[in-house]
Structure formats: structure tokens, C-alpha cells
Amino acid sequence: MTEINGRTITPGTEDIDPMFLERWSTRAFSPEPLTQTEIDTLFEAARWAPSSNNSQPWLFLYATDGPERDLFNSLLRPGNQSWATWAPLLAFVVARKGNDEGRVFRTNQFDAGAAWMSLAMQALKMGLHTHPMGGIQIDDIHEKLDLPREEFDVIAGIAVGHHGDMSHLAEDLQEREKPSGRKPLAEVAVRWTGQ
Ligand SMILES: Cc1cc2nc3c(=O)[nH]c(=O)nc-3n(C[C@H](O)[C@H](O)[C@H](O)COP(=O)(O)O)c2cc1C
Numbered sequence: 001m002t003e004i005n006g007r008t009i010t011p012g013t014e015d016i017d018p019m020f021l022e023r024w025s026t027r028a029f030s031p032e033p034l035t036q037t038e039i040d041t042l043f044e045a046a047r048w049a050p051s052s053n054n055s056q057p058w059l060f061l062y063a064t065d066g067p068e069r070d071l072f073n074s075l076l077r078p079g080n081q082s083w084a085t086w087a088p089l090l091a092f093v094v095a096r097k098g099n100d101e102g103r104v105f106r107t108n109q110f111d112a113g114a115a116w117m118s119l120a121m122q123a124l125k126m127g128l129h130t131h132p133m134g135g136i137q138i139d140d141i142h143e144k145l146d147l148p149r150e151e152f153d154v155i156a157g158i159a160v161g162h163h164g165d166m167s168h169l170a171e172d173l174q175e176r177e178k179p180s181g182r183k184p185l186a187e188v189a190v191r192w193t194g195q
Contacts, residue, residue: 006178010185023124024179025131029087030164033064038126039089042160045122051111055099058112059152060119061145062091071144076157077135083169084133087159092141093132094152112155123160133157 002009004021043060051057063072065088072090073081084090093116095108105111120130136157142149166177182188 007181013185019121019124021179023120023130026129026163026177027083027131027169027173028164028166028177029083029129029131029159029161031086031088032162032164033088034128034161038128039064041126042089042119042122042128046115046119049111049115049118051114052105052107053103055096055103055105055108055111057096057105057108058115059094059096060091060115061094062089064089075137075141075144076133077137080133080135080157083173084131084157084159086164086168087131087161089160091158091160092136092145093155093158094141094147095155097151097153109153109155112153116156116158119158119160127162128160129163131159133159 001011002014004018005024007021009016009021039062043062046058046060047056049056049058063069069090072092073085075092076084076090093112095112096105097108098104116132120132123130134156136154138154141147141154142152147154166174169177
């Protein structure tokens with residue numbers, strides 16, 4: 001039984017790159033700011049994600065501090081506000097639904113998911129942590145960030161920063177502050193036999 005970062009991998013898959021086990025979603029962020037170069041590098045990684053027809057439907061809107069950050073914090077659901085406001089970078093991942101020529105981007109959320117994961121893995125390589133959030137105020141994000149519903153899907157928030165002290169977290173969140181497990185491999189990848 002091989003464990004990496006407290007996570008047990010499926011026997012026979014020991015060649016997996018450890019980075020996939022090393023990424024996990026912390027809630028204990030340190031407020032230490034990121035440099036603009038670090039921020040640009042994260043989004044550059046996202047920029048090179050694959051997408052259907054190379055449509056690149058993703059759009060990352062981010063804030064770090066000041067009134068813009070206060071607004072972004074207010075667009076999280078309260079449960080996420082309790083910890084994500086500590087992270088030095090908060091972004092919302094949105095995806096264009098189509099282009100001006102009338103082409104519909106059917107896979108826009110899949111594409112945006114690939115871009116987010118590229119960012120998450122780049123962050124890991126830079127010694128940073130990420131935490132995606134579905135708990136966001138979708139209606140308010142459309143309205144306050146001027147994202148018409150006909151044009152954009154608002155998908156998720158992401159907090160990024162250095163791992164920090166968890167003493168500011170509520171007790172229940174402190175208990176959850178560790179890498180989680182997964183369903184068995186056989187439940188998520190099945191060789192189709194035609195029956
Ligand atoms: C689309 C999406 C939405 C999520 N929403 C939240 C959220 O609102 N709040 C939260 O604390 N974690 C959220 N998470 C984090 C998941 O709970 C976490 O990724 C999952 O438990 C696996 O743990 P790991 O990322 O540490 O490996 C979300 C993750 C994803 C991918």
C-alpha cells in the first residue's frame with residue numbers, strides 16, 4: 001500500500017507523478033501577498049489549457065486588495081467567506097457561452113475546468129495552494145461584475161496563496177484541514193465491454 005501525502009494510491013499505479021497527490025484544497029491561507037509576476041505566471045499556465053476549437057472560453061477575474069477585494073469577498077457564500085478572505089488572491093472563473101459569430105461553446109465549462117486545473121498545478125509547482133469554490137453568489141457576480149447571463153456562465157471562485165496557520169479557522173474546519181481520499185479507481189474508470 002503506497003501512500004503519498006496521506007493518500008493511498010491504487011496498487012500498480014506507483015508511477016503516478018506525486019504532484020497529483022500533493023495538490024489539496026487548504027482553507028488555512030497566510031495573508032502574505034503574491035507578487036504580480038507570480039499572479040501572471042498562474043494565469044499564464046491557465047492560458048495554455050486545451051479547449052474545443054481552441055475557443056479559450058475561460059475568463060478569470062481576480063482581486064487582491066482594496067475595495068475590489070472587499071467586493072469579491074462579498075460575492076462568496078458566507079461559509080467560504082469565513083476562510084477564503086485570508087487568501088491573498090481571489091478569482092472567479094467564468095466562461096463565455098459563445099462567440100460573436102453565433103458559434104455556441106458547448107464545452108465551455110469543461111474547457112474552463114481544464115484551465116483552472118492548469119492554474120492549480122502551476123500553483124503547486126510554485127509552492128502555493130489553491131481552493132476552488134462552488135459556494136459563490138452567482139446572481140450577484142453576474143450583476144456586480146457586469147457579466148450578462150446570455151454571454152457568460154459563472155462557474156466557481158478560487159482562492160490562492162501560501163499555506164498558513166489554521167488557528168483562525170473554526171473548529172470543524174480545522175478538523176477537515178487535511179488531504180481527502182477518493183472513490184476506488186474501478187468506480188471511476190471502467191473498460192467498456194459492450195454489455
Ligand atoms: C467545483 C468545485 C466546487 C467546490 N466548492 C467548494 C466550496 O464552496 N467550499 C469549499 O470549502 N470547498 C469547495 N470545493 C473543494 C472540494 O470540496 C475539494 O476539492 C474536494 O473535497 C477534494 O479535496 P481536495 O481538493 O483537497 O483534493 C470545491 C471543489 C470544486 C472542484
